[in-house]
Amino acid sequence: MRGLTGKRVLITAGAAGIGRRTAEAFAEAGARVFLCDIDEAALSDLAAARPEIGALRADVAVEGDVERLFEAAAAALGGLDFLINNAGVAGPTGPVESLALEDWKRCLAVNLDGMFLCTRRAVPLIEAAGGGAIVNLSSTAGLHGFPNRTPYATAKWGVIGLTKTLAMELGPRGIRVNAICPGPVAGARIDRVIEADARVRGRPVEEVRDRYLRTNALRTFIDAADIADMILFLCSDLGRRVNGQAIAVDGYTETLRTGP
Numbered sequence: 001m002r003g004l005t006g007k008r009v010l011i012t013a014g015a016a017g018i019g020r021r022t023a024e025a026f027a028e029a030g031a032r033v034f035l036c037d038i039d040e041a042a043l044s045d046l047a048a049a050r051p052e053i054g055a056l057r058a059d060v061a062v063e064g065d066v067e068r069l070f071e072a073a074a075a076a077l078g079g080l081d082f083l084i085n086n087a088g089v090a091g092p093t094g095p096v097e098s099l100a101l102e103d104w105k106r107c108l109a110v111n112l113d114g115m116f117l118c119t120r121r122a123v124p125l126i127e128a129a130g131g132g133a134i135v136n137l138s139s140t141a142g143l144h145g146f147p148n149r150t151p152y153a154t155a156k157w158g159v160i161g162l163t164k165t166l167a168m169e170l171g172p173r174g175i176r177v178n179a180i181c182p183g184p185v186a187g188a189r190i191d192r193v194i195e196a197d198a199r200v201r202g203r204p205v206e207e208v209r210d211r212y213l214r215t216n217a218l219r220t221f222i223d224a225a226d227i228a229d230m231i232l233f234l235c236s237d238l239g240r241r242v243n244g245q246a247i248a249v250d251g252y253t254e255t256l257r258t259g260p
Contacts, residue, residue, distance in 0.1 A: 003237030005030035008077040008129070010069075012060050012118060013087035014053075015042035017187055018137070021224040022084060022231050023053055029232060034073040036060070036087075060087045060114030061106070070121040080125035081132040082235045085115040088137060090189060091152040093196035104151045111155035115162060123170065131174025133235045136163050137227075138179040140250045148200050149193075156181075160246045167244030176243040178234050183250025184212055186221040218251035 004026065014023045014035025020042070023033050027050065036058035037043050043055050054076045058065040073080065091107030092099050115136055126132040141149060142156030163179040170177055184190045190212075198208040213219050230249050233239050 001029050001232050001236040001238065003240075004232065004235065007031045007081040007132075007235070008079055009033045009082045009084065009235075010073045010077075010080055010118075010122065011035040011084040011086055012114065013037055014084075015039055015046045015055065017189065018182070018185060018224045018227045019084075019086045020046065022086065022228040024050065025225075025228040025232055027053055031082075032077055034076050036065075036069050059110075060118055061109035063117055066114075066117040066121060069118075070125075074125060079129050080122055081129050083118060083122040083126065083132075083134045084231060085118055085134065085136045087111075087114050088155075089152075090193055090196075091149065091155070093148050093193070094200055095148060096150045099150065107151035108155045108158075111152070112158045112162070115159060119162075119166065123173075123175065126175050127173050132176075133239070134166065134170075134175060134177045135231050135234050136177070136179045138163070138181045138246060140181050140183050140248055140253050142179075143181055143246065143248060144253070148197065163246065164244050171243055176234070176239075178239075178242060178244065179246045180227060180230055180234075181246055181248040181250065182222055182227050183216060183248070183253045184221050185224055185227065187224070190221065216251045216253050220251050222249060222251065 009026045009031050011019050011023050013019045015037035023035050026033050034054040036056050038059050056069055056072050058069040088111045092103040136159050138159040139156040141153040142160050146153040160179050163177050167177040194209050195205055198205045226249050
């Protein structure tokens, strides 16, 4: 994809899932990649499979970890052109009155505070490079809401507000900021979400899985590669006029859930 060769990219939660596929796609496009994750096994697997991708264990919700991450990334890459704020957690599932404050805080800390901490450190580096792009991972939950997933949906709505505000603030400084709103992405994470949803509803797992698919116009889950493709597009020269957008990559999910 045009304009990615030699570019320097930092990806949070990049050792598995969407992050891993995005890291690999950037590397295959000729970019230099550094990432963080908290999953030690995933980091070890990545190091063995893709030694050209730099990595560090870091929790984006911890300010000290973010400082270490950016020091290591800047040293390894010599600067920064793109930040991919991918780190996120699913948070608790259940009626709002059943949720614990500590679970609410952890969900917002990773999904929203982490983006703030990373963006705050990335902006001076990207500006010094002459401009670039930031891509934030929201969700279709940030567009439609998500019953029984209050902390997650709230955080993902916040990501869109953060994105649009930063696009206005940073655009004059040559930094484009966009959000991607994935629908359910195939893999272990959505499997866990569906299992938790089924428990809360008191319904069989396969019935709930089928409900997820029936709310999607294409009757499919999303592949991590679909998200990676959009991230690369937004960072490439092809996306040079796209700014402040919340782009759904979801097969068109008009509403996340219907019925009890």
